[in-house]
Amino acid sequence: MRKILIANPKGGSGKSTLSTHLATYFAWQEDAVMLGDLDKQHSSHHWLNLRPSSLPFIHRWDIGEDKIARPPQGCQVAILDTPACFTGKKLKHVISKVDHVIVPVLPSAFDLWACADFFAELAELKAVRRDEVKIGVVGMRVNPRTQSAQQLPDFLNRYDLPLLTCLRDTQLYNQTIQRGMTLFDLPHSKTERDREEWQPLIDWLHVR
Ligand SMILES: Nc1ncnc2c1ncn2[C@@H]1O[C@H](COP(=O)(O)OP(=O)(O)OP(=O)(O)O)[C@@H](O)[C@H]1O
Ligand SMILES: [Mg+2]
Numbered sequence: 479m480r481k482i483l484i485a486n487p488k489g490g491s492g493k494s495t496l497s498t499h500l501a502t503y504f505a506w507q508e509d510a511v512m513l514g515d516l517d518k519q520h521s522s523h524h525w526l527n528l529r530p531s532s533l534p535f536i537h538r539w540d541i542g543e544d545k546i547a548r549p550p551q552g553c554q555v556a557i558l559d560t561p562a563c564f565t566g567k568k569l570k571h572v573i574s575k576v577d578h579v580i581v582p583v584l585p586s587a588f589d590l591w592a593c594a595d596f597f598a599e600l601a602e603l604k605a606v607r608r609d610e611v612k613i614g615v616v617g618m619r620v621n622p623r624t625q626s627a628q629q630l631p632d633f634l635n636r637y638d639l640p641l642l643t644c645l646r647d648t649q650l651y652n653q654t655i656q657r658g659m660t661l662f663d664l665p666h667s668k669t670e671r672d673r674e675e676w677q678p679l680i681d682w683l684h685v686r
Contacts, residue, residue, distance in 0.1 A: 480504075480555045480683065481576040485569065488592040489562035492582035492618035494521040495651055497559035500580075502660040503680060505534035509554040514539035516568075517561035528658030548575065565599060574605050578683060579613045580642075585626040590633045597637050614682055617644030643678040646671075 482500060484493045494517070501513040501522075513536050515522040526538055539549060539556060549556035558576065573579065579600070583593055605611045617630045627644065634641050650672065654660050661669045661676075 479549065479553060480578065481549065482555070482557045482578045482580060482683065483560065483572060483576040484558065484580050484582065485560045485564055485596075486581050486583060486593065487563050487565050487596050488584075488589050491584055491589060492616075492645075493517075494525070494559050495618070495655070496580060496582050496616060497522050497557050498525050498655065499660045499662060499676070500683075501536045501555075501557050502534070502662040503676070504555040504557075505536050506662055508534070510537065510552055512537045512539035512549050512553045512556045514541050514549075514556065514558040516541065516564065516572075517559060519561070522559040525655060525658055528656075530658055533659065533663055565596065569599070570603055573600075573603050573611060577611055579611055580679070581613065581615045581639075582618045583615055583630065584618050585620055585624075585630045587629075590629065593633075597639065601637075612682075614640050614642040614679070616642050616679060619647035620644035621647055640682070642682050643675055645675050648672070 484497045486493060497513065497515075501511050504511045513522055513526060523538060526536060529536065537553065558572065560572075581593065581596070583589055600606050600613060606613065615634060617627070620627050620630065622644070630644070631641055650661055650664070650669070654664065661672050666673065
């Protein structure tokens with residue numbers, strides 16, 4: 479089973495967007511997918527409630543904030559969306575139960591500063607020091623033509639963390655989310671460019 483944690487203590491960095499998209503991607507691969515949501519705002523589970531029944535099914539993974547149970551047997555991919563400020567004891571507890579952590583990051587100074595502390599915290603965790611968990615970064619809402627797009631790789635150079643991919647800023651994300659869908663539910667012809675952007679992240683998740 480693949481267990482993926484999506485985390486960044488900065489609000490609005492794209493955690494729920496990444497969580498719902500990955501869940502949809504794996505559901506289209508006919509994997510049994512569970513989507514957990516530790517955020518009190520329940521963005522991911524709210525989205526799941528809206529998901530049309532004609533689309534590949536994603537299981538709702540109900541978990542208490544303080545007690546993160548193991549995903550049920552038979553599930554092939556478990557994805558866990560987290561709230562802003564998800565750090566400290568809670569992070570330490572959850573990280574020992576997953577094999578991948580994805581950190582979505584916006585290319586802005588405020589977001590990068592917040593990440594610096596988070597990366598330092600991650601580096602101290604036992605599971606990370608023992609290499610039991612892989613950590614990767616995804617640039618969110620990145621316009622490759624801007625100077626701020628270059629900020630992200632420059633910043634990550636200071637850490638031993640891969641920048642897996644950068645996703646462009648497009649209204650397609652919001653338009654699909656509000657219908658209980660993601661870009662992966664749209665025809666390939668409409669999303670070719672975006673699927674290409676997602677591919678390095680998908681490939682990284684497949685490497686054991
Ligand atoms: N690549 C993108 N292009 C355009 N809009 C995007 C993109 N990625 C995310 N968004 C939008 O950015 C906003 C914040 O994203 P999201 O809700 O996923 O962040 P979050 O980290 O889960 O926030 P919170 O910390 O509040 O839970 C949303 O309105 C989402 O639709
Ligand atoms: Mg969220």
